[in-house]
Amino acid sequence: MALVRTEIGDVLRDFRLQKGQTLRQVASR
Known part of the structure; x- marks a missing residue:
């Protein structure tokens, strides 16, 4: 879950x- 959370944070x-x-x-402009 931590990996998914970090990925979402990066996105x-x-x-x-x-x-x-x-x-x-x-x-x-």
């Missing part, structure tokens, strides 16, 4: 990073 972190990058790009 959520990557998703959040991508969201932050896109938001930053839109704001910079």
Whole structure:
């Protein structure tokens, strides 16, 4: 279960990073 939880955490972190990058790009425009 711990492995699955860490994997989900990594996916959520990557998703959040991508969201932050896109938001930053839109704001910079």
